[in-house]
Amino acid sequence: MVSEHSDAQDGETAALALKILVAGGFGVGKTTLVGAVSEIRPLRTEELLSEAGQSVDDTDGVDQKVTTTVAMDFGRITIRSGLSLYLFGTPGQDRFWFLWDELSQGALGAVVLADTRRLEDCFPAVDYFEHRRIPFVVAVNCFTGARTYGAQDVSRALDLDRGTPVVLCDARDRDSGKEVLIRLVEYAGRMHTARLLDSVG
Amino acid sequence: MWRTQMNADRTGAPLEPGSQWYDGEAGPLVRPYAMTGGRTRPGPAGVRFDLIALVTLDAAAPGVDDDTGLGPEHRALIDLCRTETQSVAELAAGADLPVGVVRVLLGDLLELGCVTVSRPVPPAQLPDERILREVIEGLRAL
Numbered sequence: 001m002v003s004e005h006s007d008a009q010d011g012e013t014a015a016l017a018l019k020i021l022v023a024g025g026f027g028v029g030k031t032t033l034v035g036a037v038s039e040i041r042p043l044r045t046e047e048l049l050s051e052a053g054q055s056v057d058d059t060d061g062v063d064q065k066v067t068t069t070v071a072m073d074f075g076r077i078t079i080r081s082g083l084s085l086y087l088f089g090t091p092g093q094d095r096f097w098f099l100w101d102e103l104s105q106g107a108l109g110a111v112v113l114a115d116t117r118r119l120e121d122c123f124p125a126v127d128y129f130e131h132r133r134i135p136f137v138v139a140v141n142c143f144t145g146a147r148t149y150g151a152q153d154v155s156r157a158l159d160l161d162r163g164t165p166v167v168l169c170d171a172r173d174r175d176s177g178k179e180v181l182i183r184l185v186e187y188a189g190r191m192h193t194a195r196l197l198d199s200v201g
Numbered sequence: 202m203w204r205t206q207m208n209a210d211r212t213g214a215p216l217e218p219g220s221q222w223y224d225g226e227a228g229p230l231v232r233p234y235a236m237t238g239g240r241t242r243p244g245p246a247g248v249r250f251d252l253i254a255l256v257t258l259d260a261a262a263p264g265v266d267d268d269t270g271l272g273p274e275h276r277a278l279i280d281l282c283r284t285e286t287q288s289v290a291e292l293a294a295g296a297d298l299p300v301g302v303v304r305v306l307l308g309d310l311l312e313l314g315c316v317t318v319s320r321p322v323p324p325a326q327l328p329d330e331r332i333l334r335e336v337i338e339g340l341r342a343l
Contacts, residue, residue, distance in 0.1 A: 015286060015319060017253040018336065037343070043294035045252070047301060074252075074290050079339035083332070086253045086288060106251060174343070182340050189333040 015082045020184065021103055023090040023128070024113030025121025029141045029171035030089035031073045033113060037177040038075020038087060045072050047099060070096050072103070085181075090125070100128060109135040109188040111180055113171065116140060116149050119157055126158055135188040137165040139180045163187075233302045236274045241301060243308025250304050252290040255319040258282035262314045271313075274298060275306055279315060289318075 022030045035042045073089040114122040129136040151166040165183050169176045281295045293303045310316045
């Protein structure tokens, strides 16, 4: 994997872009979170579906439309000239796993948005990032009217690995979204350091 | 008569072929890969550009200001890069083209020397602590 990218060393001056994924079930607020922290209105890219994405799934009466493209919403935060952060809302349906693989390539980490009223919706995302050892935080989007659970309850219910941060947030709120991202970057840094130490010792 | 038609619709009877393919949901009428001459992969280099690979225009390159040989979609990408360096994802959104199509077109531009494309940081070489700290401070300052 490293040799494949060995020509990436352009020195310190090269512009650097980092990628953070925002995953979670359908309608949990992924695009809302991206929009709350992004300096640009969330943009939309479309990826054409290959054969792999066309297996039939249960859309549960949500939408009868058979699509041939899948949209990904994304936003950007410029940290400084030459250093920017891109946030990608991952496609919500399982049949788009193959797109996740591409999205998660080189990602700094991920935010898994959860709604405590249907926590099971975020299981696939949690599994996905755990198996690939991609650092992630679980951000519980506190919908008004939903009973509030503590971070510990959610962590236990999701059977998270020790150390995986759980943050309560309001996906519509910019400061709240910023806090989620800060926790993720801090955690990604800790994970990375731990792995370096592992590989040495 | 119309009642039986409605019933037929409700039971999901297949629509007459060709009767409805062009409604709003059908998307663009030009097949996306027509713009790439049917190619679905970028040129011989075979590079698959990441969504956050950054594309910088080489304004001095021959071909950038030369209208011959490049299609309107190529030109649209060049124009988008004129103002500032853009990620592949931003180019796709800006040109309103599927990412797959943009990748092929960028492959052409790369081969012609019109643009340079940066590779994102590979996972095994996540940015060093200094950069992560910069990101955290930058987020706090937002």
